[in-house]
Amino acid sequence: MATNQTWDQIILFFSQDEHTALEPFFKLFDEFIQTEHPKELQANTTNNLIVVLETQE
Template sequence: MLDLYDLLGKIKQRSSLYLGKKSLSHLHVFLDGYTFARRQLGIPVTEQETKFEEFQEWIENRFNQADTQSWSRIILFYSEDEADALKRFFDLFEEFLNSEQFPKIDATNNSEMSDELSVVGVNG
């Protein structure tokens, strides 16, 4: 079975095949159905699915929006139409994944981090 990120990659390549038309709203409904089906079958939540749940908060922060709208509604609001919103989703999702790979270092904790790195032999 495909994992979530592989499935999203396939949808990006052939969105009309999976969604009927290029539409962010269709993608959101598709993903809701995907999640529902997996839960009904008793398939455990994967690490990717757990990480994807953080996408909502990331979008809210990215667009400085309160948590009253779904990620798809926020993206759609800032897009020309459904097709543009779908394209923007994939761009934003890639940005989200990249931002998670390299967490930002809090400058206020640099001395603390430096001490921790010294303990494990990374610094001096």
């Protein structure tokens, strides 16, 4: 199925607002890490998320 929507727009569409969209985002992100790049990204996942969270504050 083709769509013109980006992944972030789809997550936001199914959420009440940006704040509630964070939970499904991280759930899907963890699923992606486990299935697509288990060895390369798992070791750095925590560090990458800390950097993202710190830049948003």
